[in-house]
Amino acid sequence: MSLDTFVQLFRPPWAWREFLFQTWFVARVSLAPTLMLAIPFTVLTVFTLNILLFEIGAADLSGAGAAIGAVTQIGPVVTVLVIAGAGATAMCADLGARTIREELDALRVLGINPIQALVVPRVAAATLVALMLTSLVTMVGVIGSFLFSVYFQHVTPGAFAAGLTLLVGTPEVIVNLIKAAIFGLTASLIACYKGISVGGGPQGVGNAVNETVVYTFLALFVINVIATAVGVKVTA
Structure with missing residues (x-):
């Protein structure tokens, strides 16, 4: 399915309307959890870091610590949590409901490729929204770190x-x-894979959503570790 998705991603016709709808849909279900997770993550990280910096007399470096924390770790980790817990589950539930209602079979009968019509727009939309979310988390992290450090921990x-x-x-x-x-x-x-391969009626949709959360968390945290290690080598 992944290979078919990559092939269809560059093959017309493109489902622009579905792409725009899914972008708004994923952004809508992910925006509030992103903001609610970004602020406490930032405050906890900056508070702990500033205590250490104050102890060694390097409070002026709190900005450097906040920036590297927000850009390299807080942004990606919060994005992982939100994309896996909100965006991916909503996507899986939507496709799973369509599958058990046999909408995908109806599309195939009409000569429409479900991968091209349903999966490709969702993959493209989730990728775009993830980019926007990590940018938002990074900005919220830096601004929140500044406010907390300056007004609560009295950093210049x-x-x-x-x-x-x-x-x-x-x-x-x-x-x-x-x-x-x-x-x-x-x-x-x-x-998308769990959604279009669901079986067993409504109970199967629920099981697919639960499996999506688990598999996505595992995959994304492993990717985060590998990507962070590669990024450190590349930027060193």
Whole structure:
């Protein structure tokens, strides 16, 4: 299915309307969880890091720590959690419901490839939304770190801003975006496969959604570790 999806991704006709609808759908179910996860992750990370920096007399470097945390870890991890827990499950449930109602068989009878009509738009939409989500999480992380450090832990605003680019530059941001795109692509492929291969009626749809969460979490955390290690080697 994944190979067929990649082939159909570059073959017309493209389902633009379905792509736009799925982009809005995935963004709608993922936006609120993203914001609610990004803020506590940021506060916890920055609070712990700043305690260490204060102890060694390096509070002026809190901006550098916040930037590298938000760009390299908080952004990708929150994206993993949201894409796996919200976006992929909603996608799997939608396709699973269509499968048990035999809509996919009806499309095949009409000569329409379900992969091209349903899977490709969802994969492309999830990849795009993952890119947008990690950008949003990174911005929320940096801004939240600044507010928490300056107003609660009394770090100098100028020193915080000056330290943002000490350890993080364009290569780290590019690696972050590539990781997010891989996360969205992987999660959507797993969700679509489980959705179109579901069986056993409504209970089968529920089981497929649960399996999607587990498989997506496992796959994305492994990818995150590998991509982080490769990114560190590339940007070193």
